[in-house]
Every structure is written in structure tokens, then in C-alpha cells.
Amino acid sequence: MLKMMMRNIAAASFYCNSRRWRGMPCLHSNSTLVVLDNNYFAFFHSQPSKQIKSTRTQLDQPGRDSPKITNVEDAFNVFDRMLQMRPRPSVVRFNQILGQVAKLKHYSAIISLYNQMGVSRIGHDVYNLTIVINCYCHLNQMGFSLSAWGKIFKVGLEPNVITFNTLISGYLLENRAAEAAGIFNKMIAGDNCQPNVVTYGTLVKGFCMRGNNRAAIQLLRKMEEGICKPDLVVYNTIIDSLCKDTLVDDALNLFSEMMCKAIAPNVITYTSLINGVCKLGEWKEATRLLNEMVSKNIFPNVFMFSVLVDTLCKEGMVVEAKGVVVMMIQRDIDPNAVTYTSLMDGYCLRGEIGKAQNVFELTFSKGSMVNVVSYNTLINGYCKLKKIDEAMMHFLDMSHKGLVANTFTYNTLLDGFGKVGRIQDAQKLFSEMQACGQLPNFRTYSILLDGLCKNQQLSRAMQLFGEIEAKKLDINIVIYNILIEGLCIAGKIESARDLFCGLSSKGLRPDVRTYDIMINGLCIAGLTSEAEKFLIQMEEKGCPPDGCTYNTIIRGFIHNKQTSMAMVLIQTMVEKGFSADASTTEFIVNLLSKDCL
DNA sequence: GTAGGGTTAG
Numbered sequence: 055m056l057k058m059m060m061r062n063i064a065a066a067s068f069y070c071n072s073r074r075w076r077g078m079p080c081l082h083s084n085s086t087l088v089v090l091d092n093n094y095f096a097f098f099h100s101q102p103s104k105q106i107k108s109t110r111t112q113l114d115q116p117g118r119d120s121p122k123i124t125n126v127e128d129a130f131n132v133f134d135r136m137l138q139m140r141p142r143p144s145v146v147r148f149n150q151i152l153g154q155v156a157k158l159k160h161y162s163a164i165i166s167l168y169n170q171m172g173v174s175r176i177g178h179d180v181y182n183l184t185i186v187i188n189c190y191c192h193l194n195q196m197g198f199s200l201s202a203w204g205k206i207f208k209v210g211l212e213p214n215v216i217t218f219n220t221l222i223s224g225y226l227l228e229n230r231a232a233e234a235a236g237i238f239n240k241m242i243a244g245d246n247c248q249p250n251v252v253t254y255g256t257l258v259k260g261f262c263m264r265g266n267n268r269a270a271i272q273l274l275r276k277m278e279e280g281i282c283k284p285d286l287v288v289y290n291t292i293i294d295s296l297c298k299d300t301l302v303d304d305a306l307n308l309f310s311e312m313m314c315k316a317i318a319p320n321v322i323t324y325t326s327l328i329n330g331v332c333k334l335g336e337w338k339e340a341t342r343l344l345n346e347m348v349s350k351n352i353f354p355n356v357f358m359f360s361v362l363v364d365t366l367c368k369e370g371m372v373v374e375a376k377g378v379v380v381m382m383i384q385r386d387i388d389p390n391a392v393t394y395t396s397l398m399d400g401y402c403l404r405g406e407i408g409k410a411q412n413v414f415e416l417t418f419s420k421g422s423m424v425n426v427v428s429y430n431t432l433i434n435g436y437c438k439l440k441k442i443d444e445a446m447m448h449f450l451d452m453s454h455k456g457l458v459a460n461t462f463t464y465n466t467l468l469d470g471f472g473k474v475g476r477i478q479d480a481q482k483l484f485s486e487m488q489a490c491g492q493l494p495n496f497r498t499y500s501i502l503l504d505g506l507c508k509n510q511q512l513s514r515a516m517q518l519f520g521e522i523e524a525k526k527l528d529i530n531i532v533i534y535n536i537l538i539e540g541l542c543i544a545g546k547i548e549s550a551r552d553l554f555c556g557l558s559s560k561g562l563r564p565d566v567r568t569y570d571i572m573i574n575g576l577c578i579a580g581l582t583s584e585a586e587k588f589l590i591q592m593e594e595k596g597c598p599p600d601g602c603t604y605n606t607i608i609r610g611f612i613h614n615k616q617t618s619m620a621m622v623l624i625q626t627m628v629e630k631g632f633s634a635d636a637s638t639t640e641f642i643v644n645l646l647s648k649d650c651l
Numbered sequence: 652g653t654a655g656g657g658t659t660a661g
Contacts, residue, residue, distance in 0.1 A: 149652040181652050184653040184654075185653055186653095188653075188654075215654080216653050216654045217654080218654085219653095220654050223654065255656075262656095287656045292656095293657095294656065294657060320657095322657045323657085324657090325657040325658070357657050360657095392659045393659085395658095395659040398660095399659070426660085428659080431659070437661090461661090464661095466660075501661080
């Protein structure tokens with residue numbers, strides 16, 4: 055089904071290129087045909103390209119139309135010119151520039167521009183102070199947001215509903231729900247600034263960010279009872295959150311409910327839903343939603359196309375994904391950093407690092423589109439191919455481009471060093487990471503521990519495990535799985551068994567992976583009957599074996615020359631609907647060929 | 652002229 059759907063998306067890009075496409079009478083000239091499978095057709099209407107006025111012309115006339123700012127450099131130039139003008143433009147003009155830079159999400163630049171305003175004695179007002187509060191919220195500098203909030207009162211101004219909402223959003227971004235609730239209560243208690251639909255929408259988002267969909271829906275119900283009715287944004291927020299948690303049926307129910315209330319969905323609603331169903335592999339439903347969307351004359355945009363590109367790439371259909379990107383360009387929908395990063399990752403997943411590198415360079419040639427995620431994706435591609443030196447080269451290149459490596463970058467490289475056995479380099483990078491102010495997280499420690507275990511450095515692994523425990527990090531089963539596997543690899547099956555038996559006293563339950571590791575370790579140690587006991591035990595303890603478990607134990611029995619038991623297990627595996635993987639098949643083929651001899 | 656919703660990486 056997917057193959058058919060994806061093949062036809064590629065066919066769509068052919069239509070875009072060909073004369074046949076241009077000659078098709080049934081389509082509007084701004085439509086793109088996407089045939090998703092034999093029965094479904096989607097007509098993607100792209101917005102007619104707008105005539106963009108020359109930025110330079112507008113910059114020269116800052117007093118008339120609001121100048122269009124497309125990059126930070128433009129903003130600083132316009133600002134400089136405005137500061138030199140006599141009479142000087144009003145504070146509103148300066149605020150407009152700040153607002154436009156905020157749309158570009160260059161928050162540090164706004165703070166810099168705002169400081170210039172202060173030096174030039176351009177007054178504060180509630181508009182520019184609200185922008186500043188918002189900037190510091192997005193820069194995770196809530197302390198400065200609160201200073202700006204204080205300044206509003208100090209200079210005799212009054213915050214409006216937007217200022218309150220901005221502050222609530224800031225607190226929620228920092229996971230400070232109690233303080234957000236405090237501001238909300240202050241609004242309710244006051245006279246002239248009651249919460250509006252954006253205030254409620256912000257709180258709904260806050261619940262969703264913390265994974266509390268139930269509370270988000272409860273608030274939606276409260277809104278329905280009150281004056282401030284939920285709008286499209288509130289519904290979209292919850293629908294997206296449900297989709298992210300794979301609760302697509304609940305999301306679709308809410309979607310129906312929303313339409314019954316005459317709230318029309320938009321491209322954002324459909325992007326969330328289509329992304330949700332694609333992640334579950336429900337291609338037919340994805341196709342149905344796409345068709346429904348276009349039948350409502352809703353234009354797919356760069357977000358929607360990026361979802362499609364990402365889905366194709368994750369399914370290994372990178373050629374088709376590239377076709378979608380080509381189609382976007384032809385239809386005047388500019389792919390962005392996310393689209394290109396998805397494509398790059400698609401190549402990396404197939405080990406085609408050269409092609410990933412080409413996309414990376416293409417992204418670079420498009421201007422300032424490369425970001426930390428682009429670098430991380432490429433670095434990961436090199437690491438997975440054990441090309442750690444090339445990965446490090448890109449890591450060093452990042453800082454030359456003014457980008458700051460994050461925890462994600464370091465974790466990828468630490469894993470890369472572990473995989474090639476360069477533990478000392480990993481340790482050095484780990485120190486460097488902390489010196490640069492990037493905090494190691496749970497995954498960092500898992501990677502380090504795994505690197506040590508897989509490189510026969512068990513005593514250092516045990517030492518690190520002690521440090522992890524001392525840090526009181528929220529230790530979960532993943533850490534134990536790594537350590538138990540390390541012990542098994544080192545032939546210390548007794549210690550592995552002790553650690554396994556001690557799990558419940560730590561409040562942890564073994565998962566399928568834990569059992570698989572133990573079964574493998576026991577088989578390596580020749581303890582196949584105990585491995586079989588573990589297989590029975592996991593079923594009894596409500597952790598049923600999966601295909602991987604059966605493959606592991608079957609290989610173990612064959613390895614230990616207990617072929618008759620292996621045959622029984624193969625039979626059980628097939629009965630349960632699992633099949634032999636490539637490695638087990640090889641074992642079985644070898645076994646049969648030896649029997650034939 | 653200021654606020655809430657959708658796409659990418661370990």
C-alpha cells in the first residue's frame with residue numbers, strides 16, 4: 055500500500071515536469087497533482103506566487119510603508135537609518151521593526167536593537183516591553199523577562215492582556231506551572247484585564263507540553279461552558295498533542311467535534327493529523343485526509359510537504375522524497391531547513407552519506423538555512439558509518455559558522471567514539487562538553503556506559519554507574535539493560551543474574567530487552583535450560599516474548615548444538631506469528647547444510 | 652506596533 059502510494063507521489067513530480075502536466079485540462083494552473091494510490095487523487099493547490107516588492111526600495115522609505123525585513127542585517131540597517139533621521143520616526147516605527155525581527159525568531163538581535171533604542175532615548179511602552187518579555191522567555195532567561203515586567207510598573211505603564219499572556223507562556227516554557235497559574239489568578243482578580251481565548255489557549259498548550267492531554271481537554275470543556283469559547287487554535291493544540299501521543303482516534307474524534315461546531319480546520323489541523331496517521335503507518339487514512347483537505351481548498355504548505363518528505367525518508371523511499379522536494383520547488387513552495395534535514399536524514403538512514411553531504415551543501419548555498427539540527431543529522435550520518443573523523447570535522451566547522459553544539463551533538467559524537475572503540479576521545483569530549491556549558495543528560499550517561507561496556511572496560515563502567523546513582527538521576531531500566539549486557543559480554547553471568555534479580559528492589563521491572571539480554575547471556579554461557587526458564591518466566595510476568603526474543607533463543611540453542619529444541623522453538627515462533635530474521639536464517643541454513651553433509 | 656497551534660537530529 056505504502057509502496058503504491060509513494061510510487062505515485064513520485065509520479066506526481068513527473069507530471070509537474072512534463073508537458074502532459076501543463077496540458078491537463080482539468081487542473082487549475084496552480085495545482086499540483088499527487089496520485090496517492092490507484093483509487094485516490096489529491097490536487098495540491100499551491101498559492102499563486104505573490105509579487106514581492108524590492109526590499110531596498112522599501113528600506114529607503116521607512117516613514118511610509120512598513121519596511122519588509124527578511125533578515126537581521128536588514129533590521130540593523132533600517133534601525134541605523136531611522137536613528138539618524140530628523141525628525142526621528144515615532145516609537146511605533148521602531149516597535150514595528152522589533153515585531154518583524156520577532157517573526158524571524160532572532161530574539162538576541164531584538165534585545166540588541168532594544169538596547170540601542172534605550173541609548174538613543176527612545177521611550178519604553180507596553181508594546182516594546184512586551185516584545186522584550188517574549189524574547190527573554192524564548193531565550194530561557196525568565197529572570198530578565200521579569201525585570202522587563204517590573205519595568206512596566208516602574209515607568210508608570212500598565213500591562214495589557216497580551217503582556218499577561220506572554221508572561222504566562224514564558225513560565226510554561228520553563229515548566230513553572232504554579233507561577234503561570236499565579237499570573238492567571240492575578241488576571242481574574244483584577245478589574246481591567248480578564249483572560250481571553252489566547253490566555254486559555256496558552257494554558258491548554260502548557261498542559262499538552264507536560265503530556266497532560268486529559269487536563270487540556272478538561273480546560274476545553276470548561277471553556278465551552280463559559281463566555282470564552284474554544285477556537286481553532288485550542289482544538290489544533292490538543293489534536294496535535296493527541297497525535298504525538300499516538301492517540302489518533304481521539305484526535306479524529308475531537309476533529310469531528312470541532313467541525314460539528316462549525317469550526318473549520320486549516321492546514322495546521324491536517325498537518326497534525328496526517329503526521330499522526332503516517333507515524334502509525336496508516337497510509338490509507340493519510341490519503342483520505344489529504345484528499346479531504348484538498349477538497350476543502352486548503353493549500354498544503356512547507357510544513358505539510360516536510361511531513362511527507364520525512365515520512366518517505368523514514369520508510370527508506372528517499373528517491374520519492376527527493377521527488378516531492380523537486381515538486382515543491384516547481385510549485386513555488388520553498389523547502390526550508392526542516393525539509394532538507396529530513397531528506398538528509400533519509401540518505402543517512404540508507405548509508406548514502408555522499409548524497410546527504412550534497413543536500414547539506416545545497417542547503418548551505420540557500421543562505422542561512424543550515425542550523426544545529428542540520429549539522430547534527432549529518433554528524434550522525436558519519437558516526438553511524440564509523441567515520442568519526444569526518445563527523446568531528448563538521449563538529450569543528452559548526453562553531454566557525456557561529457552555531458553552538460548542543461547536548462544532542464555531543465551525545466551523537468560520544469556514541470560515535472564508543473562505536474569505534476575510542477573511549478579516551480569520548481572521555482575528552484565529555485569533559486569538553488561540560489566545560490562548554492552543555493549539560494549531560496540521561497542519554498549522555500547511557501551512551502558513555504554503553505561505550506565502556508562494549509569496549510571491555512567493565513570496571514570503569516561500574517564506576518560510572520556509581521556516579522550516575524550518586525547524581526540521583528532518574529535511573530530507568532535502560533541503564534540496567536546496558537550494564538547487564540556489559541556483564542554478559544564480559545562472561546560475568548552470575549553478576550548479570552544478581553543485577554537482574556535486584557531490579558524489583560530498585561522499583562524497576564525488566565522489559566523485553568532485559569529478558570533478551572539475559573537469554574542471550576545465558577545461551578553464550580551454555581546455560582540453555584535456564585534461558586528457557588527465562589522465556590517461560592517473561593510470559594508469566596506479563597512481558598510476552600517478541601520476535602527478537604525467539605530469534606535470540608533459537609540462535610542460542612543452535613549455537614549450543616541443541617538442534618531438536620531449536621526446532622521446537624522455531625515451530626512456536628511461527629505459531630505466534632513471528633519469523634526468523636537474517637541472522638537466525640543463516641544459522642538455520644548452516645545447520646541444515648551440515649546435516650546434509 | 653505586542654500573546655497561544657503544525658515539520659527535522661542522538
